[in-house]
Amino acid sequence: MLNKYIFTLLAMLISVCGAVSAHAAGTPAGTVISNQVMLGYSIEGIPQATASNTATFTVAEIINVSLVWQDAAPVAVNSPDTSRALTLLLTNTGNGSEAYSLIRNNFIAGDQFDPANAAIGAIFLENGLAPDFQGSGPNADTPYIPGTNDPTLAADASRVIYLVSDIPSNLALGDAGQASLNAAALTAGASGAAPGATLAGLGTGGVDALVGASRATAIAVGSYVVSGLVVTVSKLVSRIQAPPGVNPGDLIMPGSVLTYRITLRASGSGTANNLAFNDPLPAETNFVAGSITVNGAARSDVVDADNADFNAIANTVNVILGNIVAPVTYLIEFRGMVK
Amino acid sequence: MKELQLFSLLSGLTLAVSLCFVPLSAVYAQQKGSIEVKNIAEVEVASKDAKGKVTLKREPAARVVPGTEVIYTTIFKNIGITAASDIVINNPLPENTTLVAGSVFGANSDITYSVDGKTFATPDKLKVKDKAGKEVPATAADYTQIRWSLKGELAAGKTGEVVFRAVIK
Numbered sequence: 001m002l003n004k005y006i007f008t009l010l011a012m013l014i015s016v017c018g019a020v021s022a023h024a025a026g027t028p029a030g031t032v033i034s035n036q037v038m039l040g041y042s043i044e045g046i047p048q049a050t051a052s053n054t055a056t057f058t059v060a061e062i063i064n065v066s067l068v069w070q071d072a073a074p075v076a077v078n079s080p081d082t083s084r085a086l087t088l089l090l091t092n093t094g095n096g097s098e099a100y101s102l103i104r105n106n107f108i109a110g111d112q113f114d115p116a117n118a119a120i121g122a123i124f125l126e127n128g129l130a131p132d133f134q135g136s137g138p139n140a141d142t143p144y145i146p147g148t149n150d151p152t153l154a155a156d157a158s159r160v161i162y163l164v165s166d167i168p169s170n171l172a173l174g175d176a177g178q179a180s181l182n183a184a185a186l187t188a189g190a191s192g193a194a195p196g197a198t199l200a201g202l203g204t205g206g207v208d209a210l211v212g213a214s215r216a217t218a219i220a221v222g223s224y225v226v227s228g229l230v231v232t233v234s235k236l237v238s239r240i241q242a243p244p245g246v247n248p249g250d251l252i253m254p255g256s257v258l259t260y261r262i263t264l265r266a267s268g269s270g271t272a273n274n275l276a277f278n279d280p281l282p283a284e285t286n287f288v289a290g291s292i293t294v295n296g297a298a299r300s301d302v303v304d305a306d307n308a309d310f311n312a313i314a315n316t317v318n319v320i321l322g323n324i325v326a327p328v329t330y331l332i333e334f335r336g337m338v339k
Numbered sequence: 340m341k342e343l344q345l346f347s348l349l350s351g352l353t354l355a356v357s358l359c360f361v362p363l364s365a366v367y368a369q370q371k372g373s374i375e376v377k378n379i380a381e382v383e384v385a386s387k388d389a390k391g392k393v394t395l396k397r398e399p400a401a402r403v404v405p406g407t408e409v410i411y412t413t414i415f416k417n418i419g420i421t422a423a424s425d426i427v428i429n430n431p432l433p434e435n436t437t438l439v440a441g442s443v444f445g446a447n448s449d450i451t452y453s454v455d456g457k458t459f460a461t462p463d464k465l466k467v468k469d470k471a472g473k474e475v476p477a478t479a480a481d482y483t484q485i486r487w488s489l490k491g492e493l494a495a496g497k498t499g500e501v502v503f504r505a506v507i508k
Contacts, residue, residue: 025405026404026405026406026507026508027405027435027507027508029404031435033380033403033409033433033434033435033436033507034433035378035380035411035430035431035432035433036378036431037376037378037413037428037429037430038428038429038430039374039376039413039415039426039427039428039429040425040426040427040429041373041374041423041424041425041426041427041493042423042424042425043373043419043421043422043423043424044421047425048373048374048423050374050375050376051376052376052377052378052413053376053377053378054378055378055379055380055400055411056380057380057399057400057401057403057409058403059403059404059405059435059507060401060402060403060404061404062404062405062406095404095405198402208401208402210402210404212404
């Protein structure tokens with residue numbers, strides 16, 4: 001009985017030490033792993049208990065990295081074009097803090113043109129102020145300067161990196177151009193070493209470091225495509241309806257209903273993202289309720305599942321087209337009555 | 340005579356009370372005499388000889404990283420002069436490790452596990468709750484403690500060992 005009592009107490013004592021934590025990249029480097037065994041027994045019917053030594057070791061650092069191109073498709077550019085970004089994600093897939101050097105390569109075989117390092121800078125680090133690449137303005141991302149602001153990532157942490165390019169002139173539609181980024185862990189001797197190579201004392205906090213399956217280096221290639229995508233909008237009054245009882249004609253007077261027809265055309269090839277159309281009505285007209293159509297199909301005036309609405313405060317017709325793939329044409333119509 | 344009986348009863352009572360308040364460390368020091376327990380953590384390191392033959396060699400656990408399998412061996416020896424019985428070995432699995440399924444061994448012993456650190460049972464009787472709160476059979480990854488209950492006695496001078504493997508999370 002005493003045996004069992006001591007036993008439970010010991011088990012409780014041991015189990016309260018240390019809290020459980022979850023890490024995708026594994027137990028952090030420097031974590032001490034301890035284990036102590038309890039043994040209970042009886043000598044001539046008298047219960048006894050004893051504990052073993054505590055077997056202890058420290059988790060070493062494994063150096064691993066991944067780099068993945070994030071754009072869903074080749075980034076559509078014009079020829080020439082400036083400051084166009086490829087988006088990549090650098091992730092520390094090891095279990096310790098690690099800094100990385102970044103090297104860009106524009107000369108990838110198998111494409112039709114070589115993107116040039118942008119005049120504003122070849123590599124930028126996302127500064128977290130606003131999503132996507134900003135080359136200037138209050139949220140401008142940070143130009144990468146090797147040896148000065150090499151990105152340092154905690155275990156499991158990620159950072160968005162941009163390859164920013166200027167695109168040469170006189171390229172043909174459909175031409176592809178690739179650029180790559182290489183990220184190399186800066187722990188001495190790690191990058192390119194064989195998996196399992198040991199770097200004594202060079203891990204986080206002075207523990208040993210081991211080179212992981214990635215060989216402490218990663219490369220990702222992104223590409224541009226010359227799309228020549230151009231969005232044009234033309235607007236005309238397609239119909240004038242005279243007030244009731246007045247002879248039809250081209251004369252516009254109070255009570256005339258004007259039908260506006262907008263043709264929105266994306267030519268070339270590629271994808272235009274987040275395309276939205278806003279058309280404020282002239283101050284002299286009142287919007288005719290329920291008159292919006294897109295490609296001949298009626299749309300409600302309120303903001304809802306359909307992609308068009310009329311904002312009475314701004315006196316504006318809005319149509320959200322989203323991501324459109326060129327070539328494509330949209331026909332938007334609505335009516336206004338002259339005050 | 341009656342007085343003497345009372346005296347011995349009293350002293351027995353005193354003994355029982357004082358035993359309850361002896362610090363645990365003192366209990367060990369006093370009882371360590373009979374069974375000695377050693378706990379060893381090792382890793383297997385592959386080495387290739389000149390002919391390219393790979394052999395696994397055990398080394399003390401070092402340069403352990405997430406995914407490394409650690410072999411824990413508990414060696415116990417009866418260093419007393421009397422046989423020991425009712426031997427029960429309890430191992431709370433180390434934090435940040437997962438038990439490797441099928442890696443637990445111990446000669447001549449009943450092996451049970453716990454998922455809550457309180458109740459022990461054979462794997463077929465252990466249950467845990469999944470994310471939806473539904474009771475499902477526990478797996479090796481759910482176990483937090485291993486218990487070996489040895490059958491029979493450990494004679495004076497004899498040793499025994501139990502073993503399991505755990506992977507660093």
